[in-house]
Amino acid sequence: MRKRLSLSLALFLILFLTFTLTACGGNTNGGKTVINNSTDVKIKLIFNNEELTVKMDDNPTSRDFIKRLPITLTFEDYAGTEKISRLEKRLSTESAPSGIDPSVGDFTYYSPWGNLAIFYKDFGYANGLVRLGHIESGIEKLAKISGNFTVTIEQVLVDENHS
Template sequence: MSSEVRIKMSFHNQEVIVKMDDHPTSRDFINQLPLTLTFEDYAGTEKISMLTRRLNTESAPSGFDPAAGDFTYYSPWGNLALFYRDFGYSSGLIKLGHIESGREKLADLNGEVTLQRVETGGGESE
């Protein structure tokens, strides 16, 4: 397996780091970075943002039971969802990763957010 991928979500001089899962949907998302998206609160449970194009959902599970800190893609609507509260099983929800640091900052995550891949100096040479 390749090295672990992390993304940084920057907003209002704060940041959240997400450790990404390794599967076709998450890789498709990572390949779109960097992005600046507008996030808003949804249902008092998650922060959501629409993507400009749908992600590859080939071989994705039929649904997911999200917990606080999960970074997901909701395929029926084509949006990202970052959960700050646990939620029940949702058909069409695909886990992309999980917050590694900054989960306590999610209450402030509204408006423009810049998402970019975190480059790690893993000492790899090619």
């Protein structure tokens, strides 16, 4: 009886420590944690001394994009409606809808061309367009830029001491 109780207690402690250590684990970076749950992921667009935050959607295309960060790209205006930049390698479109009707502030991937598109004006439905996320505020800063400009895109890190 005593041996069985000791064995049960030992098993319980092993399981408890395993779950505790797993919950505390994760990718860290200097006291900051990289969010692995893509429903909580935010990225920042850094350009011309400005910074915009994008709340990312949870889909395979968004997750594929997040894996590539950080990245620096050159954007240009397209049709007075969106800012676009071609990616070096295409993103996964697994489980993606056939298209969407983007809103102002949508951060998207246009699969036929393999480029990112950030909408600063309304646009109608487009086949092959996949929403990656949405800019939380400040889209007007992006809309004002004329000509080509460089954007550094990074994942927002969460401070472990303030979360």
